[in-house]
Amino acid sequence: MHSEELRKGEDPQLLFNLVIRPGETVEDCTMAAFARRVLEREAEMAASDKQ
Structure with a gap:
């Protein structure tokens, strides 16, 4: 699955999990x-x- 996402120019969802807030969804998975x-x-x- 990861290589397919990369071929589409998208980051694997795993990377987004590092920068999104709990409960937040990702619709744009581009780099x-x-x-x-x-x-x-x-x-x-x-x-x-x-602060």
């Missing part, structure tokens, strides 16, 4: 969407560290 999620999570973590 670009994953990269955006990673950056969003890093920004959230940085903001919470400043």
Whole structure:
């Protein structure tokens, strides 16, 4: 399954599990969407560290 996802230009769901919140769903599984999620999570973590 993972190689099929990669051939489609998608990240395996396993990687998304690292950056989504509990109960959140993923509709866009592209590598670009994953990269955006990673950056969003890093920004959230940085903001919470400043508080």
